[in-house]
Amino acid sequence: MRILTLPLLLLSAATAAAQLPSAKPIPRGQAVPLPHHITSFQLDGREITAMHFDPQDMRPFWHPMRASRDVSLTRMGHPHDPLTHSHHNSVWVTHNTVNGIDFWGDYAKKQGRIVNVEVSREGYEDTDEFASMRMVNHWLNEEDKAVQLIEVRRTEVRPLDGAKSWLMIIDLEFTPPKGQTTTFGATGFGLVAARMAKSIGVHDGGGRILNSEGQVNEKDVFRKPARWCDYSGRITNDADGFGGITLMNHPMNPHNPTAFHVRDDGWMGCCLSLDTPVEVTEEKKLRVRYALWTHDGVTTQEQSEAQWKAFTAMPVVNLNPPKPVKK
Template identity: 25%
Template sequence: MKLLLLPLLLATTALADEGFSIKGSTEPMAVNIELDGKPFTTFATDSRVPYMAPLRSTSGAVLTRHWPMEDTFKEEERDHPHHRGFWLSHGNVNGNDFWAWQFGQDPKIVLKSTPKIEKNSFSVDLAWTAGGKTHLTEQRSYAFKKIDDKTTMINVVSKLTAADDDATFGDTKEGFFAIRVDRTLRLKGKVAKGHIADSEGRTDDEAWGKRSKWVAFTGPDEKDEPAVVAVFDHPSNLRFPTWWHARDYGLLAANPFGIHEFENKKDEKHLGDLVLKKGESLTFRYGVILHQGSLESAKLADRWTEFSKTP
């Protein structure tokens, strides 16, 4: 199936009350987001899976990994090239790996039409394609909010619809809604000084594979200032509270499908499978908090409670 990519509107810019501005560009195809007139992040479509990178704090510090988008920091690890900033994909949709893609493999998540830009948000129509079929269509939106001078939030809504046939989400830990944090926020690495915390009071490696409302990486940013990167699961999501693929090398992923691996039930490999019949839809809502400060000053429990009340 050949998909036509419509040009983004260079003149389409929206100014938000919170200080965000959003503008489309065509070379390369992207949506650029600024905060108070300075770069905040970019939604990019130059890989097999769309991603947003880098994410910055209100101070301008980069909070997500640099590589493979840029090769500036020689001490940065070169593992997992599919971990690109902040993205959404899954390792088994009808047997197709949209997560750990390699060059030469078929699965792609492609842009179908011009991104729709509004005041402090934009939306995109996507298609999950492999083997000559569209397995899923997706309507995804990103909304940006400046909570205070130290805190920003990104709200993401993804509506996935089974397209050409039924769509089976397979039980694997390789997914689903993910961020890869920068070097100093990690627990493991040459310059790692970070920690993990979750809503249930677990820390570091204890958070892997557990269910919780939110998980956060904390530690010094690249400017050696305290920072927090957190992901919120919404109560309306499938199998809330979700399981978390939270790794010491900087990966943080909310994953409602990888039950047999997270629960160590190796003989029940299809425990987390989910089938969408052709034409059926499933909607996910997630929140991302970027905070310049400590875990305590981030007030994640209060922020999550407010987020949980959003429709």
């Protein structure tokens, strides 16, 4: 039997462009919605992090956190206690005591859950400079589903040197339900935290903690005030297989410079209210801003300080821009 075949028509780039003169360039940075409540943040088509916001989870979180290599600088859960530390969700936002309710752990007597209720209609931005996502979350009492806080969150991923060096900027605004006051209690647990990869931890991998004051590792860094804290270590066995994350506090946040709760076992957190509670009312909303600088290599104090200065010099975004007027 004779099979007839048609010649393949391979169009040159110039011919294809001529056929579609209206085709726009693809932005380098994209926030791509995926199934199962995931948004993938991509640079040139490669995922460097992703927002997970399944309502069945206890809280939204970002995972993985990749630099130039296809290995995450963070992990899910404590390497030696995955059950009772199941709340260590890579990079996450939460707090140990909000109106006496525990949003930090997963098995509290008074348990809280952070549930996504909206991804804004204009919530995604894709550009060559950054990709972003805006969402609204409710902080709920698990027992009666009563709302304790309304949170607006914007995630912006901004490459600085490709995937070798990039910022994830986290903007948050908290408002209580109408007519109520919500209190973030005094605790070292919350508001932004990262569970580093096992190989980066000081205890397991021989990594290094460094803060803005030049202090090194848990003994000197634990709960000390600082502008930023970096956790760096080995991620592959290549000669240059190192990377890390610098967690940055913004001067607009309460109690700046804030305490950093950091352990040699591989986790670090930026404290909102270590010794002093923070009250939130309708008239006095809580507006905070953080960043995580994900980088190849082991950073120096000067390098992390320079990134912190650049971050704090950026304009603060408006989380509630006016809606466009319909014509």
